[in-house]
Amino acid sequence: MIKYHFKIRTWFLLAGLLLAGIGAFAQKHTIDSSAVKKSTAPPKEEDLMDIGIKLFRLKTPPKPDSECIKPGKILLAVFPAVGYALQSGGVAIVATNISFYTAAVNTNLSTISFNPEYSFMQQTIIPVITSIWTKDNKFNFLGDWRFYKYPSYTYGLGSRTVLDKVDSINYSYFKFYQEALMRMAPHLYGGIGYNLDYHWQIQDYGESTDFNQYNGNATKTVSSGLIAHVKYDDRENINNPINAFYGSVIYRYNSTILGSDNDWQYLQVEMRKYFKLNPRGTTILALWNWNEFTFGGKAPYLDLPSTGWDTYSNTGRGYIQGRFRGNEMVYVESELRFNILKNGLLGGVVFCNAETVSKTFNTLGAGVISPGEGFGIRIKLNRYSNTNLCLDYGFGTQNSRGFFFNIGEVF
Secondary structure, three states: OOEEOOOOOHHHHHHHHHHHHHHHHHHHHOOOHHHHHOOOOOOOOOOHHHHHHHHOOOOOOOOOHHHHOOOOOOEEEEEEEEEEEOOOEEEEEEEEEEEEOOOOOOOOOEEEEEOOEEEOOOOEEEEEEEEEEOHHHOEEEEEEEEEEEOOEEEOOOEOOOOOOOOEEEEEEEEEEEEEEEEEEEOOEEEEEEEEEEEEEEEEEOOOOOOHHHHHOOOOEEEEEEEEEEEEEEOOOOOOOOOOEEEEEEEEEEEOHHHOOOOOEEEEEEEEEEEEEOOOOOOOEEEEEEEEEEEEOOOOOHHHOOEOOOOOOOOOOOOOOOOOOEOOEEEEEEEEEEEEOOOOOOEEEEEEEEEEEEEOOOOOHHHOEEEEEEEEEEEEEEEOOOOEEEEEEEEEOOOOOEEEEEEEOOOO
Protein backbone atom coordinates (compact mmCIF):
# COMPACT_ATOMS: atom_id res chain seq x y z
CA MET A 1 0.00 0.00 0.00
CA ILE A 2 1.05 3.56 -0.67
CA LYS A 3 1.27 5.67 2.44
CA TYR A 4 -0.14 9.23 2.18
CA HIS A 5 1.48 12.13 3.97
CA PHE A 6 -0.94 14.89 2.95
CA LYS A 7 -1.34 17.67 5.49
CA ILE A 8 -3.70 20.63 4.89
CA ARG A 9 -2.28 23.86 6.21
CA THR A 10 -5.00 26.31 7.14
CA TRP A 11 -2.73 29.33 6.79
CA PHE A 12 -1.74 28.20 3.26
CA LEU A 13 -5.36 28.01 2.19
CA LEU A 14 -6.01 31.43 3.68
CA ALA A 15 -3.04 32.84 1.77
CA GLY A 16 -4.35 31.37 -1.48
CA LEU A 17 -7.82 32.78 -0.85
CA LEU A 18 -6.28 36.15 0.00
CA LEU A 19 -4.36 36.24 -3.29
CA ALA A 20 -7.45 35.28 -5.25
CA GLY A 21 -9.47 37.89 -3.38
CA ILE A 22 -6.90 40.59 -4.13
CA GLY A 23 -7.01 39.59 -7.79
CA ALA A 24 -10.81 39.75 -7.92
CA PHE A 25 -10.89 43.12 -6.11
CA ALA A 26 -8.17 44.61 -8.32
CA GLN A 27 -9.84 43.46 -11.53
CA LYS A 28 -13.16 44.87 -10.38
CA HIS A 29 -11.92 48.27 -9.20
CA THR A 30 -8.94 49.11 -11.44
CA ILE A 31 -9.97 51.87 -13.86
CA ASP A 32 -8.42 51.71 -17.32
CA SER A 33 -8.49 54.77 -19.61
CA SER A 34 -9.60 52.73 -22.63
CA ALA A 35 -12.45 51.29 -20.58
CA VAL A 36 -13.67 54.81 -19.74
CA LYS A 37 -13.95 55.67 -23.42
CA LYS A 38 -15.59 52.39 -24.38
CA SER A 39 -16.74 49.96 -21.76
CA THR A 40 -16.58 46.96 -24.10
CA ALA A 41 -12.94 47.53 -25.08
CA PRO A 42 -10.43 45.10 -23.55
CA PRO A 43 -7.97 46.65 -21.07
CA LYS A 44 -4.58 47.66 -22.44
CA GLU A 45 -1.96 45.15 -21.37
CA GLU A 46 1.30 46.39 -19.89
CA ASP A 47 4.63 44.80 -19.04
CA LEU A 48 7.66 45.80 -17.01
CA MET A 49 9.12 47.73 -19.94
CA ASP A 50 5.96 49.85 -20.25
CA ILE A 51 6.17 50.70 -16.55
CA GLY A 52 9.85 51.65 -16.92
CA ILE A 53 9.03 53.97 -19.81
CA LYS A 54 6.32 55.67 -17.76
CA LEU A 55 8.44 55.81 -14.60
CA PHE A 56 11.43 57.44 -16.27
CA ARG A 57 9.26 59.42 -18.74
CA LEU A 58 11.08 58.06 -21.76
CA LYS A 59 9.78 59.39 -25.05
CA THR A 60 9.50 56.12 -26.91
CA PRO A 61 6.87 56.12 -29.68
CA PRO A 62 4.57 53.12 -29.32
CA LYS A 63 4.83 50.48 -32.02
CA PRO A 64 1.80 48.63 -33.37
CA ASP A 65 1.47 45.05 -32.20
CA SER A 66 1.84 43.80 -35.78
CA GLU A 67 5.28 45.43 -35.95
CA CYS A 68 6.41 43.93 -32.64
CA ILE A 69 5.47 40.35 -33.48
CA LYS A 70 6.46 40.16 -37.14
CA PRO A 71 8.66 37.19 -38.21
CA GLY A 72 12.29 37.54 -37.16
CA LYS A 73 11.50 40.19 -34.55
CA ILE A 74 13.24 39.32 -31.27
CA LEU A 75 10.95 39.44 -28.23
CA LEU A 76 13.38 39.75 -25.35
CA ALA A 77 12.71 39.25 -21.65
CA VAL A 78 15.72 39.73 -19.35
CA PHE A 79 15.75 39.93 -15.57
CA PRO A 80 19.01 40.07 -13.59
CA ALA A 81 18.43 39.17 -9.97
CA VAL A 82 20.05 38.30 -6.67
CA GLY A 83 18.01 35.97 -4.54
CA TYR A 84 17.82 32.75 -2.58
CA ALA A 85 17.01 29.20 -3.62
CA LEU A 86 16.84 25.96 -1.64
CA GLN A 87 19.47 24.13 -3.70
CA SER A 88 21.95 27.00 -3.99
CA GLY A 89 21.48 29.41 -1.09
CA GLY A 90 22.25 32.95 -2.22
CA VAL A 91 22.32 33.17 -6.00
CA ALA A 92 23.00 35.68 -8.78
CA ILE A 93 21.17 34.97 -12.05
CA VAL A 94 20.49 36.63 -15.38
CA ALA A 95 17.20 35.09 -16.51
CA THR A 96 16.80 35.49 -20.27
CA ASN A 97 14.00 34.43 -22.59
CA ILE A 98 14.32 35.06 -26.33
CA SER A 99 11.14 34.47 -28.35
CA PHE A 100 10.44 34.96 -32.05
CA TYR A 101 8.29 33.82 -34.96
CA THR A 102 9.92 32.22 -38.01
CA ALA A 103 6.85 32.87 -40.19
CA ALA A 104 3.88 35.20 -40.20
CA VAL A 105 0.97 32.76 -39.90
CA ASN A 106 0.26 29.20 -38.71
CA THR A 107 3.60 29.01 -36.88
CA ASN A 108 4.19 28.59 -33.15
CA LEU A 109 6.39 30.91 -31.13
CA SER A 110 10.02 29.75 -30.99
CA THR A 111 11.92 30.20 -27.72
CA ILE A 112 15.47 30.18 -26.40
CA SER A 113 15.96 30.12 -22.63
CA PHE A 114 19.37 31.15 -21.27
CA ASN A 115 19.69 31.50 -17.50
CA PRO A 116 23.34 31.57 -16.33
CA GLU A 117 23.61 31.32 -12.56
CA TYR A 118 26.27 31.51 -9.86
CA SER A 119 25.54 30.73 -6.24
CA PHE A 120 27.24 31.45 -2.93
CA MET A 121 27.77 27.66 -2.70
CA GLN A 122 30.15 28.11 -5.68
CA GLN A 123 27.71 26.47 -8.07
CA THR A 124 28.03 27.45 -11.72
CA ILE A 125 25.06 26.69 -14.00
CA ILE A 126 24.96 27.53 -17.71
CA PRO A 127 21.81 26.16 -19.40
CA VAL A 128 20.57 26.78 -22.95
CA ILE A 129 17.14 25.31 -23.77
CA THR A 130 15.67 25.78 -27.26
CA SER A 131 12.43 25.04 -29.10
CA ILE A 132 12.54 26.22 -32.72
CA TRP A 133 9.55 25.94 -35.06
CA THR A 134 9.85 26.19 -38.83
CA LYS A 135 7.22 27.67 -41.15
CA ASP A 136 3.74 26.15 -40.73
CA ASN A 137 5.11 24.05 -37.83
CA LYS A 138 6.49 21.48 -40.25
CA PHE A 139 9.53 20.82 -38.03
CA ASN A 140 10.30 21.37 -34.35
CA PHE A 141 13.94 21.34 -33.24
CA LEU A 142 14.48 20.83 -29.50
CA GLY A 143 17.74 21.37 -27.64
CA ASP A 144 18.90 21.20 -24.02
CA TRP A 145 22.59 21.97 -23.49
CA ARG A 146 24.04 22.60 -20.01
CA PHE A 147 27.23 22.87 -18.02
CA TYR A 148 27.15 22.50 -14.23
CA LYS A 149 29.84 22.82 -11.60
CA TYR A 150 27.66 21.60 -8.81
CA PRO A 151 28.42 21.25 -5.10
CA SER A 152 25.08 20.02 -3.72
CA TYR A 153 23.35 17.43 -1.54
CA THR A 154 21.88 13.97 -1.94
CA TYR A 155 19.45 12.23 0.40
CA GLY A 156 19.62 8.68 -0.94
CA LEU A 157 17.23 6.50 -2.89
CA GLY A 158 13.49 6.11 -2.44
CA SER A 159 10.68 8.27 -1.09
CA ARG A 160 11.24 7.37 2.58
CA THR A 161 14.46 9.33 3.00
CA VAL A 162 14.74 12.03 5.68
CA LEU A 163 16.30 15.48 5.71
CA ASP A 164 18.78 14.83 8.51
CA LYS A 165 20.48 11.96 6.63
CA VAL A 166 22.25 13.77 3.83
CA ASP A 167 25.58 13.64 2.00
CA SER A 168 27.42 16.58 0.48
CA ILE A 169 28.51 15.79 -3.07
CA ASN A 170 30.34 17.66 -5.80
CA TYR A 171 30.63 17.05 -9.52
CA SER A 172 30.88 18.62 -12.95
CA TYR A 173 28.16 17.88 -15.49
CA PHE A 174 27.79 18.32 -19.24
CA LYS A 175 24.41 17.65 -20.82
CA PHE A 176 23.74 17.56 -24.56
CA TYR A 177 20.22 16.72 -25.74
CA GLN A 178 19.22 17.42 -29.34
CA GLU A 179 16.29 16.18 -31.38
CA ALA A 180 14.35 16.90 -34.56
CA LEU A 181 10.61 16.29 -34.85
CA MET A 182 8.46 16.36 -37.99
CA ARG A 183 4.71 16.98 -38.19
CA MET A 184 2.85 13.76 -38.96
CA ALA A 185 -0.70 15.08 -38.47
CA PRO A 186 -2.22 18.30 -37.09
CA HIS A 187 -0.41 18.96 -33.77
CA LEU A 188 1.16 15.47 -33.83
CA TYR A 189 4.96 15.19 -34.17
CA GLY A 190 7.51 12.42 -34.19
CA GLY A 191 11.25 12.16 -34.56
CA ILE A 192 14.59 11.04 -33.20
CA GLY A 193 17.49 12.53 -31.27
CA TYR A 194 20.61 11.96 -29.23
CA ASN A 195 21.09 12.38 -25.46
CA LEU A 196 24.37 12.59 -23.53
CA ASP A 197 24.79 12.91 -19.76
CA TYR A 198 28.45 13.16 -18.70
CA HIS A 199 29.38 13.55 -15.02
CA TRP A 200 33.00 13.80 -13.89
CA GLN A 201 35.04 14.73 -10.81
CA ILE A 202 32.33 13.10 -8.68
CA GLN A 203 33.08 13.36 -4.96
CA ASP A 204 31.06 12.29 -1.93
CA TYR A 205 31.78 13.87 1.47
CA GLY A 206 29.58 11.71 3.68
CA GLU A 207 28.32 8.22 4.45
CA SER A 208 24.78 8.96 5.63
CA THR A 209 23.09 7.72 2.43
CA ASP A 210 23.39 4.83 -0.02
CA PHE A 211 25.14 7.03 -2.59
CA ASN A 212 28.52 5.23 -2.43
CA GLN A 213 26.89 1.82 -2.24
CA TYR A 214 24.99 2.49 -5.48
CA ASN A 215 27.64 4.58 -7.24
CA GLY A 216 30.50 2.18 -6.50
CA ASN A 217 32.94 5.04 -5.81
CA ALA A 218 32.88 5.97 -9.51
CA THR A 219 34.35 9.43 -10.18
CA LYS A 220 32.97 9.58 -13.73
CA THR A 221 29.77 8.30 -15.38
CA VAL A 222 28.55 8.46 -18.98
CA SER A 223 25.07 7.84 -20.34
CA SER A 224 24.89 8.06 -24.12
CA GLY A 225 21.89 7.02 -26.16
CA LEU A 226 19.51 7.53 -29.06
CA ILE A 227 15.90 8.54 -28.45
CA ALA A 228 12.57 8.23 -30.20
CA HIS A 229 10.03 10.95 -29.40
CA VAL A 230 6.32 11.30 -30.19
CA LYS A 231 4.32 14.28 -28.96
CA TYR A 232 0.99 16.04 -29.39
CA ASP A 233 1.30 19.78 -28.90
CA ASP A 234 -1.34 22.39 -29.71
CA ARG A 235 0.24 25.12 -27.54
CA GLU A 236 0.82 28.21 -29.66
CA ASN A 237 3.01 29.84 -27.01
CA ILE A 238 4.95 27.64 -24.58
CA ASN A 239 5.82 30.68 -22.44
CA ASN A 240 2.24 30.90 -21.23
CA PRO A 241 -0.25 28.40 -22.70
CA ILE A 242 -3.91 29.36 -22.41
CA ASN A 243 -6.25 26.66 -23.73
CA ALA A 244 -4.17 23.71 -24.88
CA PHE A 245 -2.96 20.16 -24.42
CA TYR A 246 0.54 18.70 -24.52
CA GLY A 247 1.39 15.02 -24.45
CA SER A 248 4.84 13.47 -24.91
CA VAL A 249 6.43 10.01 -24.89
CA ILE A 250 10.23 9.64 -25.07
CA TYR A 251 12.06 6.32 -25.26
CA ARG A 252 15.84 6.33 -24.78
CA TYR A 253 18.27 3.47 -25.28
CA ASN A 254 21.71 4.02 -23.72
CA SER A 255 24.35 1.81 -25.30
CA THR A 256 27.99 1.02 -24.64
CA ILE A 257 28.41 1.18 -28.42
CA LEU A 258 27.76 4.95 -28.15
CA GLY A 259 30.09 5.34 -25.15
CA SER A 260 27.63 4.71 -22.31
CA ASP A 261 29.00 3.00 -19.19
CA ASN A 262 26.11 0.50 -19.25
CA ASP A 263 23.27 -0.56 -21.47
CA TRP A 264 20.06 0.72 -19.90
CA GLN A 265 16.73 2.12 -21.03
CA TYR A 266 14.55 5.06 -20.09
CA LEU A 267 10.92 6.00 -20.67
CA GLN A 268 9.45 9.45 -20.05
CA VAL A 269 5.72 10.15 -20.28
CA GLU A 270 4.45 13.71 -19.81
CA MET A 271 1.03 15.38 -20.10
CA ARG A 272 -0.11 18.96 -19.60
CA LYS A 273 -3.60 20.41 -19.89
CA TYR A 274 -4.63 24.07 -19.69
CA PHE A 275 -8.24 25.11 -19.07
CA LYS A 276 -9.31 28.68 -19.80
CA LEU A 277 -11.71 29.66 -17.01
CA ASN A 278 -12.80 33.07 -18.31
CA PRO A 279 -13.35 34.55 -21.80
CA ARG A 280 -10.14 36.66 -21.81
CA GLY A 281 -7.97 33.76 -20.73
CA THR A 282 -6.61 35.59 -17.68
CA THR A 283 -7.66 32.80 -15.29
CA ILE A 284 -6.17 29.41 -16.12
CA LEU A 285 -6.28 26.01 -14.45
CA ALA A 286 -3.12 24.11 -15.44
CA LEU A 287 -2.52 20.39 -14.82
CA TRP A 288 0.80 18.56 -15.19
CA ASN A 289 1.81 14.89 -15.05
CA TRP A 290 5.50 13.90 -15.33
CA ASN A 291 6.61 10.23 -15.20
CA GLU A 292 10.05 8.63 -15.59
CA PHE A 293 11.07 4.96 -15.62
CA THR A 294 14.51 3.31 -15.93
CA PHE A 295 14.84 -0.37 -16.77
CA GLY A 296 16.86 -2.93 -18.72
CA GLY A 297 20.10 -2.18 -16.87
CA LYS A 298 21.64 -0.03 -14.15
CA ALA A 299 21.43 3.73 -14.64
CA PRO A 300 24.14 5.91 -13.01
CA TYR A 301 23.04 7.40 -9.68
CA LEU A 302 23.08 10.99 -10.93
CA ASP A 303 21.01 10.05 -14.01
CA LEU A 304 18.16 8.48 -12.02
CA PRO A 305 14.78 10.29 -11.95
CA SER A 306 14.88 12.93 -9.24
CA THR A 307 13.04 15.97 -7.86
CA GLY A 308 13.78 19.13 -9.82
CA TRP A 309 15.69 17.43 -12.64
CA ASP A 310 13.01 17.74 -15.33
CA THR A 311 13.69 19.83 -18.45
CA TYR A 312 13.19 23.18 -16.71
CA SER A 313 14.08 22.02 -13.16
CA ASN A 314 10.57 22.71 -11.87
CA THR A 315 9.16 19.48 -10.41
CA GLY A 316 8.70 19.42 -6.66
CA ARG A 317 8.23 23.04 -5.66
CA GLY A 318 8.48 22.85 -1.89
CA TYR A 319 11.57 20.62 -1.95
CA ILE A 320 15.26 21.08 -2.64
CA GLN A 321 16.50 19.77 -6.00
CA GLY A 322 17.43 16.09 -5.71
CA ARG A 323 15.36 15.62 -2.54
CA PHE A 324 13.80 12.36 -3.80
CA ARG A 325 15.55 10.02 -6.24
CA GLY A 326 14.86 6.53 -7.53
CA ASN A 327 14.56 4.18 -10.48
CA GLU A 328 11.00 5.33 -11.20
CA MET A 329 9.16 8.58 -10.56
CA VAL A 330 5.51 9.67 -10.84
CA TYR A 331 4.66 13.34 -10.39
CA VAL A 332 1.45 15.39 -10.62
CA GLU A 333 0.79 19.11 -10.15
CA SER A 334 -2.06 21.58 -10.50
CA GLU A 335 -1.86 25.36 -10.56
CA LEU A 336 -4.49 28.10 -10.64
CA ARG A 337 -3.26 31.24 -12.44
CA PHE A 338 -5.05 34.58 -12.28
CA ASN A 339 -4.54 38.29 -12.84
CA ILE A 340 -4.18 40.60 -9.87
CA LEU A 341 -4.03 43.77 -11.95
CA LYS A 342 -6.44 44.16 -14.85
CA ASN A 343 -3.66 45.22 -17.24
CA GLY A 344 -1.89 41.89 -16.74
CA LEU A 345 1.27 43.37 -15.24
CA LEU A 346 0.83 41.50 -11.95
CA GLY A 347 -0.69 38.08 -11.45
CA GLY A 348 -0.81 35.34 -8.87
CA VAL A 349 -0.87 31.55 -8.58
CA VAL A 350 -1.67 28.88 -6.03
CA PHE A 351 -0.38 25.36 -6.62
CA CYS A 352 -0.16 21.87 -5.16
CA ASN A 353 1.84 18.83 -6.24
CA ALA A 354 2.66 15.27 -5.24
CA GLU A 355 5.45 12.86 -6.15
CA THR A 356 6.64 9.36 -5.39
CA VAL A 357 9.82 7.51 -6.38
CA SER A 358 10.87 3.87 -6.14
CA LYS A 359 14.11 2.73 -4.54
CA THR A 360 14.35 -0.23 -6.89
CA PHE A 361 12.71 -1.06 -10.20
CA ASN A 362 8.96 -1.77 -10.14
CA THR A 363 8.42 -0.91 -6.45
CA LEU A 364 6.40 2.31 -6.78
CA GLY A 365 3.51 0.81 -4.79
CA ALA A 366 5.70 0.55 -1.68
CA GLY A 367 6.62 4.22 -1.71
CA VAL A 368 5.41 7.35 0.04
CA ILE A 369 3.57 10.15 -1.70
CA SER A 370 5.25 13.44 -0.83
CA PRO A 371 3.01 16.50 -1.30
CA GLY A 372 3.96 20.11 -1.85
CA GLU A 373 1.96 23.32 -2.08
CA GLY A 374 2.48 27.05 -2.26
CA PHE A 375 1.65 30.36 -3.86
CA GLY A 376 3.41 32.98 -5.93
CA ILE A 377 3.27 36.15 -7.97
CA ARG A 378 3.75 36.74 -11.69
CA ILE A 379 5.27 39.90 -13.19
CA LYS A 380 4.84 40.46 -16.93
CA LEU A 381 8.27 40.91 -18.52
CA ASN A 382 7.16 40.98 -22.16
CA ARG A 383 3.51 41.25 -23.16
CA TYR A 384 4.14 40.32 -26.79
CA SER A 385 5.73 36.96 -25.95
CA ASN A 386 3.52 36.73 -22.80
CA THR A 387 6.58 35.95 -20.69
CA ASN A 388 6.30 36.22 -16.90
CA LEU A 389 8.78 36.39 -14.08
CA CYS A 390 7.69 33.72 -11.57
CA LEU A 391 8.40 34.11 -7.85
CA ASP A 392 6.98 31.28 -5.72
CA TYR A 393 7.13 30.08 -2.14
CA GLY A 394 6.52 26.37 -1.61
CA PHE A 395 6.12 23.97 1.31
CA GLY A 396 6.79 20.25 1.59
CA THR A 397 6.88 17.58 4.26
CA GLN A 398 9.41 17.44 7.12
CA ASN A 399 9.31 21.25 7.34
CA SER A 400 10.77 21.67 3.85
CA ARG A 401 10.11 25.13 2.38
CA GLY A 402 11.72 27.80 0.25
CA PHE A 403 11.62 30.29 -2.63
CA PHE A 404 11.50 29.19 -6.26
CA PHE A 405 12.37 31.36 -9.26
CA ASN A 406 11.53 30.94 -12.94
CA ILE A 407 11.13 32.89 -16.17
CA GLY A 408 8.16 31.78 -18.23
CA GLU A 409 5.45 29.72 -16.56
CA VAL A 410 6.60 26.76 -14.47
CA PHE A 411 4.85 24.38 -16.87
